[in-house]
Amino acid sequence: MGENAPAGTAQDDLMRLRATIDNVDAALVHLLAERFKATQAVGRLKASAGMPPADPAREERQIARLRSLAQEAGLDPQFAEKFLAFIIAEVIRHHEAISAAHGSPGESGSAGS
Amino acid sequence: MGENAPAGTAQDDLMRLRATIDNVDAALVHLLAERFKATQAVGRLKASAGMPPADPAREERQIARLRSLAQEAGLDPQFAEKFLAFIIAEVIRHHEAISAAHGSPGESGSAGS
Incomplete structure (x- = not known):
């Protein structure tokens, strides 16, 4: 076709x-959707096992790994990295909602879980 | 296991x-990575075919579809919807960089492409 590609080709592409x-x-x-199911399970697990919600070392490993995969x-x-931060903000919002529902003092964290 | 789950189980979970x-x-x-490859191809295609970069009707369809899939x-x-907006902001940043590299007047848009 070369320079005379038929009309409509750009539209087709x-x-x-x-x-x-x-x-x-x-x-x-x-x-x-699957990721949030997993982080919600992490939130419940940590709450029931009395584990601290935040884990900065885990979060640092996640950032380094995602940057390398990217x-x-x-x-x-x-x-x-911005994408992970965006997701983590939503995870924290979920965990706060769970905390609020359970009447505990809305501790945030558990980051990317 | 019941209430006496062995130590380490929560950590294993x-x-x-x-x-x-x-x-x-x-x-x-x-x-x-694949999505940005596709949107960059859209950006190049639109530039070479003289198509307008932004397409608000396409963007509205994308939002409605993603909400329904979610x-x-x-x-x-x-x-x-927030996620799509986050991705689109990055797509626009890419398109602006392409425009700047080609010396054209940095028109943004082409949204989710």
Whole structure:
């Protein structure tokens, strides 16, 4: 086809790329749902076992690992770190909600769990 | 086991849950890398085909779809929407960087692409 690609090709390419993006987004949503199930289980486990909610050493290991995985995958490591912080903020929101429901003094933490 | 679970069980459970979280995080990082590859291809395609970078109707469809997928998956739909906004902010940052590199007037948009 060269320089005279038929009309509609760019539109077709756009539709194909958007279909990929939509598939990836569906996978991301389902993985995030699983991740929050796991962090909620961690929250319950820590509460029932009397473990401290926050674990800064665990969080540091998670950041280092995600940055390294990002580098291998061709993703900006700084974005990977921002992404983890974004997820952790939501995990803390969940844990605070659990604490509030149990009448305990809303301790946050347990970070990326 | 009942109430007298052996010592170490809570710690073992925690390790198992964290291994799941780490696996999910690795998958998320790799999917995000693929998603940004696709949105960068969209950015290049739109620039070369002279398509407008932003497409508000597409973005609205993405939000509605992700909220619905989140609901099915047991994920807070409001979080899914926040998540898409977080990703889109990064996509716009990429597109602005591409525009800047090409000397065009840094138009943002193309949203979730």
